[in-house]
Amino acid sequence: MSDEHRRAHIADLVRSRRDTVLDRWVELVAQGVRGRITAGELRTELAELYGLVERALAEPGGTAGGELRAALGEISRSRARQGFSPTETAISVFALKQAVHEQVEASGDTDAYGGFIAFSSFVDDLGLTTFEAYAAAREQVIADQAEQLMELSTPVVKLWEGILAVPLVGTLDSARTQVVMETLLQTLVETGSQFAVIDITGVPAVDTEVAQHLLKTVMAARLMGTDCVISGIRPQIAQTIVTLGIEFGDIATKATLADALTYALERSGVRIVGGAEG
């Protein structure tokens, strides 16, 4: 008996025993997800998948295969976002194997057994698709959270009327530097501030890309008609900048945040005088 014949056999079984297999599948998955999805929702979801599985088995290489993968991808992504575990997600697919296997056993049909091996690897394939989509969605969730954290960790503070500062603490990567840059420039516009101090006292090291981003921030700030000072450059960072040959040109750099503030105050015409009482 040919492989094709065996496959057809399973396709027949899946079609003819649709209700039994589907019911069992829903039941198995429901156990796996422990009531976090209602039975109704689960049934609708799985019934749709079941239809696609039937079609994919009936016409291998047809369009149903692609649709099935897309539908599985969608379900996996939504599971990942809702915080389901990988097992809870994968069971949705693998439980189908058990549901079909039970029917094969019940039928006692040896030909169906042959077909079941092919069917099993078909389901394994779908399981891999599911897992890939799940992992990608989790990565996205992590990336989103990282971005939120990044926004939290880049406060723009007002030092004086018209003078803003961004005290940066921790490792600067390219993405975070970009967020800092955009937030700072936007705040300059919103507050009508003419000076910005980027303080990197709390930054242990910078790479070429980050140094370039800082440089670009200063240049963009200038294009907007504001002045940007970088303060707190540590010896190691100064060394990096020189070694990498990054041209800081005429950009104002100050040793400390206090020096930068003094510079900005002077530039904005504020005179600091000691002893107010006379």
Add this chain to the structure above:
Amino acid sequence: MTTPPGDEMAIASNDDVVRVRQVVRAAAAAAGLSLVDQTKIVTAASELARNTFIYGGGGSVRVERAVSERGRAGVRIVFTDEGPGIPDVDQALTEGWTSGSGLGLGLSGARRLSDEFTLETQVGKGTTVTVTKWTR
């Protein structure tokens, strides 16, 4: 992987350059690009549309949604002309180089502003420039 079919429009006048900017802006916003990234890709498109009009003697542009291998959304823009082509691509991509009235930032600038940049050109046949920008 690309979602079909993109908007295709002709670039035959200065007005069309403005229209390309608007279409790209809408597509970039729909793809979920940040404001800065929208601005970058619209600016790149503006440079390339002007190139197509001035150096390519007019042509067409296709703006389409795209999905990267890692599943990120993005926008892809393909400029095509049947103009004279570019004899020396390396030189054309050199910063500051220009054969016309521009500042010479057209091609090199567009390349820096996009995430992916490809240029196919054949002297006497025409030029196709494709730029893509992904969401971060």
Add this chain to the structure above:
Amino acid sequence: MERVPILKIGEVLLVSIQIDLQDQTVLALQEDLADRIVRTGARGVIIDITAVDIVDSFIGRMFATIASMSRLMDAETVVVGMRPAVAITLVELGLSLGGVRTALNLEMGMRLLGAGVPGAGGAPARANGSGGGAGGRSGAAGPR
């Protein structure tokens, strides 16, 4: 083709760009401005781009051209209101805008030209009460 209107406020010409700039409009604006500077003897030009959402190399070059041109006619040019996204893009594009002076907003641009906005003099919180003159990177323009 639309033309960009040029307003005259005291000795300053104000160009507020509110439309999507087409290349021909850009060229016409350069000509119109040159003409108006000569006719009015204006001392300053302010180009307000608060409403402009992209500046490509052609538009950027217009700023530089207008600035050099007006300087020849003894008028100072200030570009005001550049959006952050536009500024970041210009830096990435590699366009430095040469000697064009810039200010955050119209009011600061006016001050830079020594043509203060009536009733909007100095920020009250300022210690020197003068409203801070030396804002631009090239130092204060007007005589004090």
